[in-house]
Amino acid sequence: MGKMTQEEKQKKAEEYEQYVKEVTPTHSLPMNMAKAFLVGGLICVLGQIILHVAGNYGLDTKEAGSWCSLLLIFGSVLLTGCNIYPKIGKFAGAGALVPITGFANSVAASAIEYKKEGQVFGIGCKIFTIAGPVVLYGIFSSWLLGVVYYILKIMGVFV
Amino acid sequence: MTTQTKGRQSIAFAQPVSILSGASMVGQKEGEGPLGDLFDCICQDPMFGTESWEQAESTMQKETAQLALGKAGLTKEQIRMIFAGDLLAQSIASSYGLVDLEIPVYGLYGACSTMGEALSLAAMAVAGGYGEYILALTSSHFGSAEKEFRFPLGYGNQRPLSATWTVTGSGACVLGRKGGKACITGLTTGKIIDYGLKDSMNMGACMAPAACDTILRHLQDFCRQPEDYDRIITGDLGKIGQRILFDLLEEKGCDIRQQHMDCGLEIFDAEEQDTHAGGSGCGCAATVFASYVLPKVETGEWKRVLFIPTGALLSKVSFNEGQTVPGIAQAVVVEQERKA
Structure with a gap:
């Protein structure tokens, strides 16, 4: 039982990781993609229907868009509360995660889970446990693009 | 004193330590599993009548400890000490679960190996003559473990096929010098x-x-x-x-x-x-x-x-x-x- 050098250790770890990868079954990727396409597509169709119906009621595109987001978020939060959204998420994976409903689910799920830890330290601090990165880097990247846009405008690229 | 060590990492007890009783309490899903009929108690309420997952786990641990004592025919005053642990940070399930029992406690953490750790230490303590009757117990709860290690339960995501399902359950054994089968x-x-x-x-x-x-x-x-x-x-x-x-x-x-x-x-x-x-x-x-x-x-x-x-x-x-x-x-x- 000699002492292993750091390099040997690293090599052994890589070999073991490779071996574990070989013996570990994974979800079928094409199947997962098909499910994600189906459910993600259905959620978007639902959004489109809301847009059209709102348009028929005489709302302009912006107002109809707001109603669309609002209703989809409401639906997702409701389904999270009724413990149905996790099942959709399990089935559809990214198809249920990427649309606005997935974002709403991650926020609502955290709110429900951490409610017992109080309004401030529970819900307040932890509501964005999962959605936080999306909010932070979403805002940051929009700011960055804004700066780029501003510079290009000064340079006369945009009129 | 005779040494009881064996080889490099083992102990062979000169006088075997008796297991007087074993008790188990599980949640609904475990009760519906292949071993459902064998558990002493199956609780259909995942909250075990409490307000949170953590309290639920504590309650389950307390009930299981009492079940084990009952099956061994002992009162809590006869238990010299408890070796107990769970998966939660700072082992709060055990701390809050065992506080009402008013029995001396050693808290353990060995992740999912804790029952092995608890049985080992309890057996050593009995063999060493440090207690007539000693209780070893652990617990885990699906809700509290998911919250501690992964995501809120309502979050919709896909678990990989290699993932395991945390058992909602608590098991306890009373060890003593003699009297068990x-x-x-x-x-x-x-x-x-x-x-x-x-x-x-x-x-x-x-x-x-x-x-x-x-x-x-x-x-x-x-x-x-x-x-x-x-x-x-x-x-x-x-x-x-x-x-x-x-x-x-x-x-x-x-x-x-x-x-x-x-x-x-x-x-x-x-x-x-x-x-x-x-x-x-x-x-x-x-x-x-x-x-x-x-x-x-x-x-x-x-x-x-x-x-x-x-x-x-x-x-x-x-x-x-x-x-x-x-x-x-x-x-x-x-x-x-x-x-x-």
């Missing part, structure tokens, strides 16, 4: 084994090397063969971990396929109950031991078994900081009590 005759203390794996969703693969190490060390220390055991029972390696354990042992020229059993594979029907690789958690090994393994040893159906709860030693912080997931496995030899 089964006894602990020896143990092997496990080392922390790290093969450098970082995938916390494949805990079977993280723990299998530790199980392999402890089993080999045990057999060597006691100069025994796998055939000397009716069963070699790991805690919660699951389907993938079991396969890896067989491969790792085979490399060392050891085959336990005939004797091996994994508590995580026994407690759920993976297909029917959608638990993926199997059950896990402190409660997994503890409840299966108390409800299934112990009675079989007591009746003599199995004369001698090796019980090896396995633990993956990680926290949310260690995982986020990119640390590996080392494993540990504690082995306990359980035999039918010989008539004096």
Whole structure:
């Protein structure tokens, strides 16, 4: 039982990781993609229907868009509360995660889970446990693009 | 004083330590599993009548402790000390669960191997003459464990096929100098084994090397063969971990396929109950031991078994900081009590 050098250790770890990868079954990727396409597509169709119906009621595109987001978020939060959204998420994976409903689910799920830890330290601090990165880097990247846009405008690229 | 050490990491008790009783309490899903009829108590309410997952786990642990005392015919005043642990940070399930019992306590953390740790220490304490009756118990709860280690329950995501399902359950054993039908005759203390794996969703693969190490060390220390055991029972390696354990042992020229059993594979029907690789958690090994393994040893159906709860030693912080997931496995030899 000699002492292993750091390099040997690293090599052994890589070999073991490779071996574990070989013996570990994974979800079928094409199947997962098909499910994600189906459910993600259905959620978007639902959004489109809301847009059209709102348009028929005489709302302009912006107002109809707001109603669309609002209703989809409401639906997702409701389904999270009724413990149905996790099942959709399990089935559809990214198809249920990427649309606005997935974002709403991650926020609502955290709110429900951490409610017992109080309004401030529970819900307040932890509501964005999962959605936080999306909010932070979403805002940051929009700011960055804004700066780029501003510079290009000064340079006369945009009129 | 005679030494009771054996080999490098083991103990062979000069006087076997008796297991007076075993008690188990589980949640609804476990109750619907293949071992459903064997548990002492199945609670249909995942909150166990409390306000939070953590309190639910504490309540379950307290009830199980009392069940074990009742089955052993002892009052709480007769218990010299408790060795207990759970999966939650700072072991709060045990702390709040045991406070009302007013029995001296040692709190433990060994991840899912805690029942092995608790039984080992309790057996040593009894053998050392430090207590007439000592209680060993652990618990885990699906809700509190998911919250501690993963995501809020309402979050919709896909679990990988290598993931295990944390058992909602608590198992307890009362150990004493004599009076039981089964006894602990020896143990092997496990080392922390790290093969450098970082995938916390494949805990079977993280723990299998530790199980392999402890089993080999045990057999060597006691100069025994796998055939000397009716069963070699790991805690919660699951389907993938079991396969890896067989491969790792085979490399060392050891085959336990005939004797091996994994508590995580026994407690759920993976297909029917959608638990993926199997059950896990402190409660997994503890409840299966108390409800299934112990009675079989007591009746003599199995004369001698090796019980090896396995633990993956990680926290949310260690995982986020990119640390590996080392494993540990504690082995306990359980035999039918010989008539004096």
